[in-house]
Amino acid sequence: MDRLRCAPAVASAALPERAEAGGAALAPFLEGIEDSRHAGLDDVHQSLLGHLYGSTTSSYGLTEVRPGVVDDYAAFGSPGTQPGYDLNVPDGHNFVLKNREDPVTYVGDTLMIHGDDPADDNSFTELDANKDLHLNPFGAHSTYFEEDSVALDSLSRVVAGKAG
Numbered sequence: 001m002d003r004l005r006c007a008p009a010v011a012s013a014a015l016p017e018r019a020e021a022g023g024a025a026l027a028p029f030l031e032g033i034e035d036s037r038h039a040g041l042d043d044v045h046q047s048l049l050g051h052l053y054g055s056t057t058s059s060y061g062l063t064e065v066r067p068g069v070v071d072d073y074a075a076f077g078s079p080g081t082q083p084g085y086d087l088n089v090p091d092g093h094n095f096v097l098k099n100r101e102d103p104v105t106y107v108g109d110t111l112m113i114h115g116d117d118p119a120d121d122n123s124f125t126e127l128d129a130n131k132d133l134h135l136n137p138f139g140a141h142s143t144y145f146e147e148d149s150v151a152l153d154s155l156s157r158v159v160a161g162k163a164g
Helices: 002-012 016-039 053-064 105-110 150-159
Strands: 047-051 072-076 094-097 124-126
Touching (some): 016 053
Parallel strands (some): 047 072, 094 124
């Protein structure tokens, strides 16, 4: 009986309204990191990585954050994001990683309830993402952080400000 009561709460967590609310909370957090680092006169290079529903949530946050706060953004395993031209990230610094067999990345293509597929957005640069591994669909979504993988190398370059 407890599981039945939990199911609607879990399902509702993936609604676009929840991503929008999460993004509204994320924006001041990112600005706080930026401001605290500048108070110590250190320049901060802030990269934001969004996986799965986190890519949807983070894209909402990027529509609200001040320009100049986030230097690089990568969406991967994404069911959809806000359009890249609406994100407050410098031109040429939005990236997308998409495994060929990752079923989550096709949700955005098919349902479009979470926004646009960032791989179809010209303001995103596609980076290598293990897309030639030919994995089963259930394993493909979890390969982005595998040690020594092409995708992890791509994400590392985003964090270091050397992607693209």
